[in-house]
Amino acid sequence: GQNIDQPTEMTATEGAIVQINCTYQTSGFNGLFWYQQHAGEAPTFLSYNVLDGLEEKGRFSSFLSRSKGYSYLLLKELQMKDSASYLCAPYNDYKLSFGAGTTVTVRA
Amino acid sequence: KAGVTQTPRYLIKTRGQQVTLSCSPISGHRSVSWYQQTPGQGLQFLFEYFSETQRNKGNFPGRFSGRQFSNSRSEMNVSTLELGDSALYLCASSKPGQGNTEAFFGQGTRLTVV
Numbered sequence: 001g002q003n004i005d006q007p008t009e010m011t012a013t014e015g016a017i018v019q020i021n022c023t024y025q026t027s028g029f030n031g032l033f034w035y036q037q038h039a040g041e042a043p044t045f046l047s048y049n050v051l052d053g054l055e056e057k058g059r060f061s062s063f064l065s066r067s068k069g070y071s072y073l074l075l076k077e078l079q080m081k082d083s084a085s086y087l088c089a090p091y092n093d094y095k096l097s098f099g100a101g102t103t104v105t106v107r108a
Numbered sequence: 109k110a111g112v113t114q115t116p117r118y119l120i121k122t123r124g125q126q127v128t129l130s131c132s133p134i135s136g137h138r139s140v141s142w143y144q145q146t147p148g149q150g151l152q153f154l155f156e157y158f159s160e161t162q163r164n165k166g167n168f169p170g171r172f173s174g175r176q177f178s179n180s181r182s183e184m185n186v187s188t189l190e191l192g193d194s195a196l197y198l199c200a201s202s203k204p205g206q207g208n209t210e211a212f213f214g215q216g217t218r219l220t221v222v
Binding site: 033035041042043044045048087089091093094095096097098099100101 | 139141143150151152153156158163164166198200210211212213214215216
């Protein structure tokens with residue numbers, strides 16, 4: 001089975017840094033995706049980690065520890081447009097398994 | 109380069125009817141997967157196709173089916189619609205044979221069953 005845990009909500013100030021943690025327990029594992037989803041829109045691909053370590057892409061970074069079943073998404077220099085839901089999704093056997101997502105609210 | 113295209117964007121159907129949704133993947137992407145998103149259950153995997161073969165299927169009743177064509181376009185069908193089938197149906201496509209380093213979603217089809 002799949003068990004994916006993320007915080008439900010996080011609030012931060014514009015310009016700040018926020019770290020969204022994700023722990024997972026899956027029956028198999030080939031990698032982990034992070035997506036951003038604005039209300040009423042489709043998920044947007046942010047990152048994919050298959051090996052342990054940090055992947056950096058501009059203001060967004062994602063970290064993976066396979067042995068600990070742990071990942072985090074780091075959002076730097078927060079902007080108002082970053083207010084959205086962030087979805088952690090382990091990948092295995094040709095499918096993504098999604099957590100409930102973390103709603104991030106950025107305040108001015 | 110065009111993204112993943114889903115049609116139609118919105119659909120209203122009556123209980124008991126059937127519906128077919130279409131997904132055209134990004135050019136060169138041969139894997140297509142489908143997901144259902146509802147407020148209560150979140151994003152749930154329906155099925156995945158590669159080279160016209162279903163490689164995995166989620167825990168949905170047999171009323172949900174799909175197929176993929178030789179040009180990688182995919183369709184999903186839901187028969188005997190129920191009110192609970194109202195949801196956003198999302199299609200994702202990914203690059204072939206590269207361990208799924210990217211998987212992009214289409215804008216989705218919002219299905220309302222009345």
